[in-house]
Amino acid sequence: MKHTFLFVALAGLVFSSCSVSKSARTQRNLFSGSWTLENVSYENNSGNFKSVIFNDVEDICFEGSDWFFRDNNSTGRYTISQSTFCEGGDRFFRWSVVEPQQNYASQLQFKFIDEKRKDISGGVGYRLNIANLTEQAMTLKSNVSVDGELVTIVYEFTKK
Template sequence: MMKQAFLFVALAGLLLTSCSVSKSARDQRNLFSGSWTLDNISYENNTGNFKSVIFNDAEDICFEGSDWFFRDNNSTGRYTISQSTFCQGGDRFFRWSVVEPQQNYSSQLQFKFIDEKRKDISGGVGYRLNIASISAQAMTLKSHVSVDGEPVTIVYEFTKK
């Protein structure tokens, strides 16, 4: 009986520690919390002029100046694009998390689209952006994509409101 109790306690402890979030990820989640402005989108690791559709939603120019809000207590958020002749304005809602770094990788922001009632509308498809830097005032996220078989890094620069 003692062996079974020990085994149960050991398994419960393993399960709890495997589901917990590290202090680093919690700290990053806390830094994300609040309102941000996406000030600039640029491209690295390649030359030329780029125009891209970001998050299968809108052209890159539509995202510049967009407002982003991250709520850390329920892992939901939204970004708002201003209406223009080039851009379909409005709110886009998402569920987000910070993914722990893997070997030789930085932490990542992971999100997928949801509706106003927090139901998945993306069929499980989501996005991951590398967290290049984050502080109480500024954040830089990066995503690696391929253009005509060549690597390009999209850089997203935010400031905290």
């Protein structure tokens, strides 16, 4: 009897330590589904910017891209349309919501995988601050340094 109780208590502790908070579950559920990246813009600095995002393609190629997040297995993909300036196709990733530290926003983190869900990024991934997330719209932000100056890349999505 004591061993059974101890086992159940230990199993409960293990499962609770691996569980995701209610806030993170809510955000994961909101991410789930298909989105369109409508606009990529820049904040905190003036001038014209052109950047390669996620070490993939130029920022203009991301505008109009389709994104899909599957919350039951934490995988997703985004699709870039083929054009003269953009190498089109699907990019697959594994994603999660990172709980906020004190005074910080929650973050979306992801790393690239192949069609068989194997890591192809050597463990390198990306984190974007979740500035806004509703059932219909999402705004993500990432801070980068340009010539020693802070620039924030803003990604604005709408739900399909």
